[in-house]
Amino acid sequence: MVTLDHYLVLSAVLFAIGTAGVFVRRNLITILLSVEIMLNAVNLTFVAFGRALGSADGQIIVFFVMTVAAAEAAVGLAIVISLFRHRESLNPDSFTVLKW
């Protein structure tokens, strides 16, 4: 029998993988992908709780989270493109000065 706890543990593991990705990787695109993993872990929690409480609100919040994720990806990738134009690099360590 799969209970709510199964989904919550899975979501916690996925969230931690996303957190580890942000720290471990040195590539702006992979860091953005790790943020997407974290957002998806939270989405899973929302749907699981919505299912446990018999309410549609969880699924509606997931809809909004996906919208925010789409906006974040669009703006984040635009920033990545304009940073890459300046430095020809995707390593976040090469963007340590605010002005050049």
Place this chain on the structure above:
Amino acid sequence: MGSETLLFYAFAAVAVVASLLVIAQRNPIHSVLLLIASFGALSGLYVLLDAPFVAVIQIIVYAGAIMVLFLFVVMLLNAPHEETDFDERVHPLLRPGPMRFGALLAGLLVAELIWAIDRGPETVEFANRSVSSVAEIGQSLFTDYMFTFEVTSILILVAMVGAVVLARREEPDR
């Protein structure tokens, strides 16, 4: 074990392994493709949770639109390999400074979250009434969440304008 339990573990395993491989790759194209696999598995979990609407928009919006945007940028920039200033043969978790610390922190986070879940009420059974009807979600979205929905449209507009402004090439005569 029922088929639902079996499916849960299968989808969960695919999601976790694919996500781990996403952060273990050095080539961003492989990362993006593996993340699509992970999203497919999550979509299967949403079906198990009686949420077909979320499962479908997970595939269409996430795996379809957002990941294709990522793939497009990876190919546009043509910078497949992550450059590093240390020995690449060293295992990622044994590398210096923030990386090792960050991996440790993530391990601590998962231990803490599982501990917190474990402390909760015994076993929460799922409610008998499930909300799988798209009509009910739409009804709620356009009545109770009307304002949020409209604000979301403004957010999308702002993101669109922001992306155009940020990625615009500077004019040479300015």
